[in-house]
Amino acid sequence: MIDFRLRRLALVLGLAVGTIATLQAQAPKRYTSSELHLGIKKLNVLGKVLYMAAHPDDENTQMIAWLANERLYETGYLALTRGDGGQNLIGPEIREGLGVIRTQELLAARRTDGGVQFFSRANDFGFSKHPDETFNIWDREQVLADAVWTIRKWKPDGNITRASP
Structure with a gap:
């Protein structure tokens, strides 16, 4: 019984030491003087x-x-889709591949403009101007839940929409 416990303890310690040995500290972000001033x-x-x-x-x-930079507000942007249903005039990527590109573009834009990026789980199915068409494809409750979750998590003092509800 003791032999089994010693083997088990040795195994756990070996795994722990092996895991700790592979951990590496990440270098802290170095801020420019203008970022510090802002x-x-x-x-x-x-x-x-x-x-x-x-x-x-x-x-x-x-x-x-x-x-974000003039009014100095904490600013977030919720994109309901990731743009995977749009057109790509500069490359062959479509659907998920295009969504990955658009996602990275949005994240890069937020690093530049100082905002925070949020997404929902809504599928980008292409262009639509009518809510009925959109909600025939989207799960209305799921998209609403994502928006509500973002608002509750972010807790903004105000919301701005691209188009009137």
Whole structure:
């Protein structure tokens, strides 16, 4: 019995030491002087805004940058889709491949304009101007739940939408 416990303890310790030995610390982000200055200025401003739109093409980077860097608000952008149903004029990627590209474009834009990016689980099926058509394809409750979750998590003081509800 003791032999079994010793073997088990040796195995657990061996795994723990092996795991710890492979862990590596990540270098902390190094901020530029302008990033530090902006962060200090933001300490005196309270306010959070969430910009919401259906498709990555609906984003308003000028507004997001203005809210984040001029008004100094914490600014988020909820794109209901990832853009995988759109057109790609510069490459062969379609559907999921295009969605990956659009997702990376949005994340890069937020690193540039100072906003925070959110997504829902809605499928981008292409262009539509009518809510009935959209909700024949989307699960209305799921998309609503994603938007509500984002609002409750982010807790904005105000929401801005691309189009009127």
